[in-house]
Structure formats: C-alpha cells, structure tokens
Amino acid sequence: MAVEIKKFFFIVLRLLALAATVVAIVVMVRSHDSAQVLNLTFTAKYNNTPAFKYFVIAEAIASVYTIIVIFLSSKSLLGGLIVILDMVITVLLSSSISAALAIAQVGKKGNSHAGWLPICGQVPKFCDQVTIALIAGFVAPVIYFVLLLCSLHAVLSPILAAKL
Amino acid sequence: MALQNGEKCEVGSSSSGLIRVVLLLRVVAFFATAAATIVMALNKQTKTFVVATIGSNPISATLTAKFQHTPAFVFFVVANGMASIHNLLMIIADVFAPNFDYKGLRLAIIAILDMMTVALISGGVNAAVFMAELGKNGNSHARWNKICDKFGSFCDRGGGAIIASFVGLLFMLLITALSIIKLLKPKSHHNCSSLVP
Numbered sequence: 001m002a003v004e005i006k007k008f009f010f011i012v013l014r015l016l017a018l019a020a021t022v023v024a025i026v027v028m029v030r031s032h033d034s035a036q037v038l039n040l041t042f043t044a045k046y047n048n049t050p051a052f053k054y055f056v057i058a059e060a061i062a063s064v065y066t067i068i069v070i071f072l073s074s075k076s077l078l079g080g081l082i083v084i085l086d087m088v089i090t091v092l093l094s095s096s097i098s099a100a101l102a103i104a105q106v107g108k109k110g111n112s113h114a115g116w117l118p119i120c121g122q123v124p125k126f127c128d129q130v131t132i133a134l135i136a137g138f139v140a141p142v143i144y145f146v147l148l149l150c151s152l153h154a155v156l157s158p159i160l161a162a163k164l
Numbered sequence: 165m166a167l168q169n170g171e172k173c174e175v176g177s178s179s180s181g182l183i184r185v186v187l188l189l190r191v192v193a194f195f196a197t198a199a200a201t202i203v204m205a206l207n208k209q210t211k212t213f214v215v216a217t218i219g220s221n222p223i224s225a226t227l228t229a230k231f232q233h234t235p236a237f238v239f240f241v242v243a244n245g246m247a248s249i250h251n252l253l254m255i256i257a258d259v260f261a262p263n264f265d266y267k268g269l270r271l272a273i274i275a276i277l278d279m280m281t282v283a284l285i286s287g288g289v290n291a292a293v294f295m296a297e298l299g300k301n302g303n304s305h306a307r308w309n310k311i312c313d314k315f316g317s318f319c320d321r322g323g324g325a326i327i328a329s330f331v332g333l334l335f336m337l338l339i340t341a342l343s344i345i346k347l348l349k350p351k352s353h354h355n356c357s358s359l360v361p
Contacts, residue, residue: 048305051294080348084341087279091337094283095290102236102291103298107306113233114299116308141283148279156272156347 006154007073013147014070020140021063021093028056028133033126044119044126051103052130058096059137062089062144079155086148093141100134182346187258189339194251196332197285201244204292204325207231209318229311229318236295237322243288244329247336250281271347278340285336289329296322 034043046052069082108127110118120127209229214222231237254274257264264270300319302310312319 044305049303050297054294080344083344087282087340087344090279091282091286095286098239098287098291099294102239102295105235106295106298106308111233113227113229114308114311116306119306145279145283149276152272152275152344152347159348 010073010147010150010154011070013143013150014066014073017140017143017147018063018066018070020136020143021059021066024133024136024140025056025059025063027129027136028052028059031126031129031133033123033129035122037122042122044123046130049103051099055096055100055133055137058092059140062093062140065089079151083148083151083155086144086151090141090144090148093137093144097134097137097141100137104130104134182342183258183262186339186342186346187255189335189342190251190255190258193332193335193339194248194255196328196335197244197248197251200325200329200332201241201248203321203328204231204237204241204244207237207318207321207325209315211314213314227314229315231322234295236291240288240292240325240329243284244332247281247285247332250277251336254278271343275340275343275347278336278343282333282336282340285329285333289326289333292322292326292329296326 028046031046032044034041036042046056065085069085073082106116106118107130108118108120110116208231210226211229212224212226215225216223231241254277257274266273296319298308299322300310300312302308
C-alpha cells in the first residue's frame with residue numbers, strides 16, 4: 001500500500017515537471033514581437049539569442065526524458081540509473097535557466113558599461129512572454145531537484161533499513 | 165550488524181581505494197574552482213580610447229572592464245567560491261574525521277550536498293558562458309556590439325576562468341556519482357578481526 005502511494009506521488013511529481021517544461025517550451029517558442037522605429041522593423045524572436053535556443057533545447061530534452069521515465073517507472077524500478085539520470089537532467093535544466101536569465105537580465109536592464117541598451121522598452125510583449133517562459137523554466141529544475149531527492153530516498157530506504 | 169566499541173575493523177581494500185580516489189578528485193576540483201574564482205575576481209582591464217578630435221587635440225576617455233559590471237560574472241564568482249569552500253570542507257572532513265557518523269546519515273548528507281554544489285556550479289558557469297558569447301559575438305538583432313575586440317585580455321582571462329570552472333564541474337560530477345555509488349553499496353564489515361573474546 002505504501003509502495004502504491006509512493007509510486008503515485010512520483011508520477012504526480014513527474015507530471016508536474018513535464019507540465020513546467022512543456023509550458024516553458026511552448027511559451028518561449030511562440031514569443032514574438034515587432035516594433036517600428038524610424039521605418040525600420042525591429043523583430044524580436046527567441047531565435048535571435050543562442051541562450052534562448054539552448055533553453056528550448058534543454059527543456060525539450062528534459063520533457064522527452066520525463067515522458068520516457070513515466071512510462072518506464074510503471075513497469076519496473078531501475079533505482080540507481082534513474083537517480084543518476086535525474087541528476088544529469090537537473091544539472092542541465094539549472095544550467096539552461098541560468099543562461100537564459102543572464103541574457104534576459106541584459107535585455108531588461110541593459111549594461112551601461114558595455115553600451116548595451118535594454119530592449120524591453122521597444123518590444124514589451126516579447127519581454128512578458130519570455131518572463132512567463134523563464135518562470136516555468138525556473139519551477140522545472142526545482143521540481144526535478146525534489147524528484148532527485150525522492151528517487152534517492154526510494155533507492156536508499158531498503159538499504160538503510162537493512163543496516164539499522 | 166552493529167560494531168562493538170572495542171573491535172577494530174579493517175576496511176575492505178576496495179572501499180578504501182574508492183575513498184582515496186574521491187579525495188584525489190576533490191583536491192583537483194577544489195583547485196579548479198578556486199582558480200576559476202580567483203582569475204575571474206581579478207579580471208580587470210583599463211583602456212584609453214580616443215573618442216573625438218577637436219582641431220588637433222584628441223579627446224580620450226578611459227574605460228574599464230570589470231567583472232562586477234555583469235551580474236552573471238558576479239554569480240559565477242560567488243558560485244565557484246562556494247563550491248571551493250564546499251570541497252575544502254569535505255576534504256577536511258574526510259581527512260580529519262573519516263569515521264564520524266550521525267545516525268548513518270553521513271554519506272547521504274555528503275551526497276546531497278555534492279548534488280547541490282554541482283547544480284550551483286553548472287548554473288554559474290553556464291550564465292558566464294553565454295554572457296561571454298554575447299561579449300564576443302555581440303547580438304545584431306538587439307544592436308549590442310561586441311566588446312572582445314577592444315578588451316582582449318579581459319575576454320581571454322574570463323575564458324580561462326570559465327574553462328577552469330568547466331573542469332571543476334566535470335570533476336564534481338564524477339565525485340557526486342562516486343558518492344552516490346558509495347551510498348548504494350552495502351557496507352562490508354567482513355575482514356573484521358574480532359579481538360573481543
């Protein structure tokens with residue numbers, strides 16, 4: 001009975017993480033805005049920055065991994081391998097969100113020392129959509145870290161119980 | 165199978181080999197992250213540019229590139245500093261108190277702290293990498309000019325710090341994997357010579 005509750009809890013957490021990554025991907029890919037400045041059209045898409053491209057690719061890898069693990073875990077419990085893969089995906093997600101946040105911070109506040117002007121004043125819709133994607137992308141590694149601790153506990157508890 | 169206080173136990177050779185390998189990896193990771201922190205923290209370059217010419221008098225402006233100007237690099241320095249402190253504490257704990265245990269949770273706490281440090285380093289180094297890429301290539305869509313052609317040695321030193329931090333991240337990943345493996349292996353108490361009659 002406890003095993004059933006634990007498996008259910010795991011699947012719920014993984015579905016939450018899947019939702020967070022999918023939301024991040026969809027909102028980031030569909031973010032788009034253009035502004036007209038002195039007869040020049042100034043378009044902002046996520047493609048323009050390698051950081052956002054990396055963000056989308058990393059979230060895509062994480063969501064594919066989550067789908068695979070959801071279908072696998074209902075069959076068997078691969079324990080140690082899932083712990084290591086969870087850690088790799090957590091590291092990947094945390095790196096992608098910090099890269100995207102670094103570039104987004106420059107876009108919002110600019111960098112006066114380097115002569116970089118903020119762009120959020122000209123393309124406000126793009127900035128709002130990217131903000132939503134980044135919030136979802138921030139929730140994803142947090143949930144993944146919790147999942148990592150839970151899988152570690154699930155693998156360890158039989159061994160710890162045998163020792164004590 | 166709890167040990168009694170009077171028994172002396174020989175740790176199995178495979179387990180002590182693993183401990184020595186982890187200690188060696190921690191020393192290398194400590195040096196890598198400490199080097200990254202120090203190189204980036206001392207990263208500064210000042211250059212004087214001729215901005216305009218009035219008649220025959222050139223007007224020059226002095227511009228400085230410091231790591232504090234960019235929040236991503238500040239986060240990089242802080243993250244690598246915390247990672248080197250973590251490695252130092254773990255080395256000290258392994259060398260001076262190898263058998264200190266708290267309800268059998270010592271290895272679990274070490275593994276969890278290692279995982280948190282790996283996530284921290286990876287966040288810091290990736291933010292710095294993308295900021296450095298922006299400084300090197302600029303971004304034509306946002307009208308951001310590259311700065312590496314003017315501040316060459318600032319960019320070189322920053323790149324060196326980032327490479328050192330990646331090496332530290334690689335070693336920290338190995339250490340975390342080994343810590344998890346140590347955690348999952350059942351503790352072998354054979355080779356115990358029972359001195360208590």
